[in-house]
Amino acid sequence: MSLKIVKIWFIRVVPVVLFFISYYYTQFFLQSNAGTARSLTSSKTVCDSWMRSRRWESLNLNVTRKTSLFLKLADFFWQQPQSTLPLPYGIKGSELFLLKVLAVTASYEMPTSIEKLNNAPVRGYEDDVGNKTTMRLFYPESASYNPSLHNDPDTIMVLVPFKQHDLRWLKEILYDEKRVRKGFWKPPPQIWLGHTSQIRVLDPFFLKQTASALLRIPLQPKRNQRPVHPTTGILAVYMALNYCDVVHVAGFGYPKFRDQKQPIHYYGHETMKSMKDSNHDLPHEAEALKRLEDAGAILYLHPHS
Known part of the structure; x- marks a missing residue:
């Protein structure tokens, strides 16, 4: 080549x-x-x-990710140790009422298809809070005689028993017994159209943890001191944190809790003045919400002042 x-x-x-x-x-x-x-x-x-x-x-919330929210007849009484605290943080002294209530209510857990948690009216407020209520927390004084007026028929109605009278009221409703009107700060409905299959009773564990871990308030007040309990709103936030790393919040909080004319809900006309003599510590709750927001644990869907 x-x-x-x-x-x-x-x-x-x-x-x-x-x-x-x-x-x-x-x-x-x-x-x-x-x-x-x-x-x-x-x-x-x-x-x-x-x-x-x-x-x-x-x-320092000590969230255990315990997601068994509701008391169940099958495994609560027979397998777990008896509570040493009375309501709202335990069941001591209320076992017989619970026995009758749990005997006729469903023992199902949270639906596996759950996508959103919401515990307030959605009809008329869909643009701001969505159009589905998976679970609604209530107690006798906050109960509407017909839950379907504000929520879907399949909404889970979760009783938060703050006192023994609350369980007694539900028992009387379920068994159609004579209603006892005493023991409530506001007359509860004497006729309640909630469906038995949709009723649950919240495990007091979650209210106890909301009080002690989140709000850091004493579970047993000192003598001559008025007891302080979490609101169902802050309770719902804590419950959601057991399921989710971040909880989106709409229409809830106390950015102006010192203003007596400040609305306490995005619906209705009640103001902070109506909470003046309640057993709730709103400044504590406002501080706790701020800590959660600063940590990124909750995100507000709408800006607030």
Whole structure:
């Protein structure tokens, strides 16, 4: 082979070789970058999880992720130790009322298809709070005689028993017994159209944890001191935190709790003045909500002042 032919071959082949070298180098570079991008994304996820974990630790909430919300006849009385606290933080002294109530109510857990938690009226407020109520917390004084007026027929109605009279009221409703009107700060409905299959009784554990871990208020007040209990609103937030890392909140909070004319709900006309003599510590709750918001545990769907 002459030198001239070799030169021609070299001139023709080298560009092709360089092209393939360039092509494969480019592919390797892109794949490496893609791998790096995936690694960065993964690292970011790990970092976010770590930061969220650190935020949770700083709150000292001791959320156990216990998601068995409701008392059940089958496993509560026979397997768990008896409570040492009375209502609202235990069942001591109310066992017989509970026995009768749980005997006729459903013992199902939270629906597996749950997507949202909501415990206030949605009809007429869909644009702000959504159009579904999975679970509504109530006590006799807050009960509407017909739950379907504000919620879907399949909404789970969860009784939060603050006192023994609350369980007695539900027992009288379920067994159609004579209603005893005494023992309530506001007359509860004497006729209640809730469906038995949709009724649950909240485990007092969650109210106890809301009080002690989140609000840091004493479970047993000192002598001559008025007891303080969490509101059902802050209770619902704590319950949701047992299911979710971040809870979205709409229409709830006390940004101006010192203003007696400030509405306490996004619906109705009640103001902070009506809470003046209640057994709730709203400043405590406002501070707790701020801690949760600062930690990223709750996110408000609408800005507040």
